[in-house]
Amino acid sequence: xxxxxxxxxxxxxxxxxxxxxxxxxxxxxxxxxxxxxxxxxxxxxxxxxxxxxxxxxxxxxxxxxxxxxxxxxxxxxxxxxxxxxxxxxxxxxxxxxxxxxxxxxxxxxxxxxxxxxxxxxxxxxxxxxxxxxxxxxxxxxxxxxxxxxxxxxxxxxxxxxxxxxxxxxxxxxxxxxxxxxxxxxxxxxxxxxxxxxxxxxxxxxxxxxxxxxxxxxxxxxxxxxxxxxxxxxxxxxxxxxxxxxxxxxxxxxxxxxxxxxxxxxxxxxxxxxxxxxxxxxxxxxxxxxxxxxxxxxxxxxxxxxxxxxxxxxxxxxxxxxxxxxxxx
Numbered sequence: 252x253x254x255x256x257x258x259x260x261x262x263x264x265x266x267x268x269x270x271x272x273x274x275x276x277x278x279x280x281x282x283x284x285x286x287x288x289x290x291x292x293x294x295x296x297x298x299x300x301x302x303x304x305x306x307x308x309x310x311x312x313x314x315x316x317x318x319x320x321x322x323x324x325x326x327x328x329x330x331x332x333x334x335x336x337x338x339x340x341x342x343x344x345x346x347x348x349x350x351x352x353x354x355x356x357x358x359x360x361x362x363x364x365x366x367x368x369x370x371x372x373x374x375x376x377x378x379x380x381x382x383x384x385x386x387x388x389x390x391x392x393x394x395x396x397x398x399x400x401x402x403x404x405x406x407x408x409x410x411x412x413x414x415x416x417x418x419x420x421x422x423x424x425x426x427x428x429x430x431x432x433x434x435x436x437x438x439x440x441x442x443x444x445x446x447x448x449x450x451x452x453x454x455x456x457x458x459x460x461x462x463x464x465x466x467x468x469x470x471x472x473x474x475x476x477x478x479x480x481x482x483x484x485x486x487x488x489x490x491x492x493x494x495x496x497x498x499x500x501x502x503x504x505x506x507x508x509x510x511x512x513x514x515x516x517x518x519x520x521x522x523x524x525x526x527x528x529x530x531x532x533x534x535x536x537x538x539x540x541x542x543x544x545x546x547x548x549x550x551x552x553x554x555x556x557x558x559x560x561x562x563x564x565x566x567x568x569x570x571x572x573x574x575x576x577x578x579x
Contacts (some may be wrong), residue, residue: 256284270298271557292533294336294555297328346403348373356445360433366420370399382414383456387464389418395560428463429503430510435471439478455480482526485563494538515546527574529566531557
């Protein structure tokens with residue numbers, strides 16, 4: 252696929268595509284800049300353009316020549332769809348009506364409470380004991396990855412039984428999600444009891460997380476075996492020194508890598524519940540995700556996308572569906 256940017260007035264001295272892949276330079280051809288992305292190792296690519304002006308100044312913008320946009324936690328990006336990409340079929344399928352309520356759970360030791368949004372099928376009564384999903388970065392998972400829409404579609408189709416979803420606000424994300432014993436304790440001793448006091452819950456919940464949120468769910472289960480019946484971990488930030496030196500500046504690098512090494516060595520809690528992992532095959536995190544999947548003895552599904560909420564949305568079915576069908 253050929254990307255084009257018109258520049259008849261020669262405003263730019265260079266045009267570069269910036270994404271989670273390597274930076275790619277456009278070529279000037281006549282009155283436009285062009286770049287062939289057909290050989291990219293993905294079927295869907297989110298990107299920005301770096302426009303370098305003749306005086307050396309530059310700015311990063313969405314591609315003015317491409318109307319397709321993808322939402323993200325840090326704003327919109329341009330997106331190009333390559334063969335054989337197709338969005339998930341459930342996006343166009345019927346969904347049950349849902350209802351939400353806001354809760355506050357005690358964040359013991361965190362310095363603040365944990366914000367909780369509880370999603371349920373609209374016809375569910377509080378006394379109905381239903382299975383439970385618990386998602387880190389919950390509001391973003393719902394808004395940018397369509398998590399509650401997916402659940403509503405799966406319930407409507409009969410692929411999954413009626414269930415509820417706990418959407419956890421991230422708070423001080425880099426601190427809470429970086430293998431923090433305080434966050435693990437607040438999740439298990441604060442959030443889960445607060446939800447159970449509000450509605451009836453059937454069995455242990457299933458935890459969902461992406462990036463650092465996946466790491467935090469794995470850590471919580473390792474520190475509190477039995478807290479979750481299963482884990483769905485997407486593009487987990489399972490940093491190891493030999494693959495992730497670019498992350499050494501992260502404030503909790505030492506704590507994260509120490510925990511990951513403990514799991515890789517078969518430390519306490521390893522294999523405490525079945526897990527399913529997904530990760531983009533061209534992501535920086537793919538190497539540490541392969542190590543983690545091998546250590547856990549659980550499947551890793553490699554995707555032709557990168558580190559973003561749409562990629563995580565696209566992997567919900569059949570991968571999360573299969574895990575929940577097995578557990579529920």
